[in-house]
Amino acid sequence: MKLNEINLLDLDLFVNGDPHQAFTLLRREAPLYWHERQHGRGFWAVTRYHDALRVYHDPQTYSSEHGISLTFDNVMPEQVGSGMMMILTDPPRHNRIRRVISPRFTPRTIAAHEPEIRRICDEILNTVIERGECDFVVDVAAKVPTAAICEMLGIPAEYRDLMYSLGNAAIGAQDPEYNQGRSPMETGRNAQAEFFGYFAKLIDERRKHPGKDLISALTVGEVEGAKLTDLEILFNTFLLIIAGQETTRNAISGGMLALINHPSERAKLTGNAGVMPTAIEEFLRWTTPVTHILRTARKDGEIRGETIREGDKVVVWNASANRDEEVFPAANQFDVTRTPNDHLAFGHGEHFCIGAHLARLEMRVMIEQVMRRMPDLELAGQPERLRSNFVAGIKHMPVRFTPSAMEAHA
Structure with missing residues (x-):
């Protein structure tokens, strides 16, 4: 591959090819690269770690308010929640909205959810354990974060499948399985409209009868001396349900695939709970569920x-x-004992993922349970990847394992 052959907009590179060959070349020959686009103006591709940190830590120059992905960066700002959705705001407003939600995501608060997460994981594995085979993504990895974030938002269990399918359409709008022949724009917009239709009723109910859930926190919270509007609550609830599902689902499935493909690393985890914390960080680095993040220069700046x-x-x-x-020795080697491991899977700076502690807890509990209850889990077919250069996800991953009996949750 030559530099002028690199096309980071070619989704086949991410679905069928190896984007890391292109990234390695860019880091070596053009770490800051002007990438043309067939339609519209091009963009600067930042591929080295310390340059990425520079962008993440300078929101005064590099704004989040004009879109965060190449998929929808030309959408009208009001359609995507610019200035309203936490991920699409800049400081100081970003910090003020974040403070409304952040008490629900502190390490201590999240740690208190561990018994609940263990119960959810036990129930999920009980649904497949006697079969000896399943789609690891659909039947296992996706169900953990969906159930957890739905409980935190106060969404009844019977709506979890709806949240999952709408989440797929919203984040996988470029994938034929989810857009069903419609444009990515139409697919994403329709999914958002369905989300909003459902959440509008919940928000109205929580305004009248607030509880201890996240939607209630948004309805009673204040930013700059005023309560959030219904539209602001809608956009931020939409963000929480999407982000609450995607990163963890893809890190769990991608992490298990890495363990299957690297049996010596898998062996280090077997019966050794002390390795799990570093393994979780390596799953995140290795899979990097959010492949890219876009910023828009609000004034002239300089990089390299x-x-x-x-x-x-x-x-x-x-x-x-x-x-x-330059940051990760033997960077293309999967190493569950890697330390230090200050990866960017959760971003960095002002927009560091607010749900990082929850994601780590969900990953740890589920992978511990899978390794204990399905110790011989292996691939039963080729994994199918999401057609996206924004989210590094596996849609389907057929696996097989020795069937065993269901377990009663303690």
């Missing part, structure tokens, strides 16, 4: 001696930064 003009799109490729050889 290049002038970034006001209005330029700057795309941080987390997947590349997490394989930067």
Whole structure:
């Protein structure tokens, strides 16, 4: 592959190919690369770790308010919640919205959810354990975060499948399985409209009768001396249900695939709970569920001696930064004992993922349970990847294992 052959907009590169070959070349020859687009103006591709940190830690120059992905960066700001959705706001407003939600995601608060997460994981594995085979993504990995975030938002269990399917359409709008022949724009917009239709009723109910759930926290919380509007609550609830499902689902499935493909690393975890914390971080680095994050220059800036003009799109490729050889020794080696491991799977700076502690808990509990109850789990077919350069996800992963009896939750 040559530099002029790299096309980070070619989704086949991410579904069928190996984007890391392209990223390695970019890091070596053009760590800050102007990438043309067939339609519209191009963007700066940031592929090295420390350059990524520079962008993440300078929201005064690199704004989140004009879109965060290449998929929808040309959508009208009001359609995607610019200035309203936490992930699409800049400081100081971002910090003020975040403070409304953050008490529900502190390490101590999340740790208290462990018995509940264990119960959820036990129930999920009980539904497949006697069969000896399943789709690991659909039947296992996806169900954990969906159930957990639905409980935190106060969404009844009977609506979990709806949240899962709408989440697939919203985040996988470029994938034929989810868009069913419609444009990504139409697919994403329709999924969002269905979400909003459902959540509008919940928000109205929680305004009248607030509880201890996250939607209630949004209805009673204040930002800059005023309560959030219904539209602001809708956008942030939408963010929580999408983000609450995707990163963990993809890290669990991608992490298990890595263990299957690296049996010596898997052996290090067997019967050794002390390795699990570093393994979780390596799953996150290795899979990097959010492949890229986009920022827009709100004023002129500079990276590696290049002038970034006001209005330029700057795309941080987390997947590349997490394989930067200058930061991660033997970066292309999967190592469950890797330390230090300050990866960018959860972003960095002001927009560091608010649900990181929850994601780590869900990953740890589920992978511990899978390794205990399905010790011989192996692939039964080829995994199918999501058609996206934004989310590194596995849609389907057929596996087989020795059937065993269901377990009663303690």
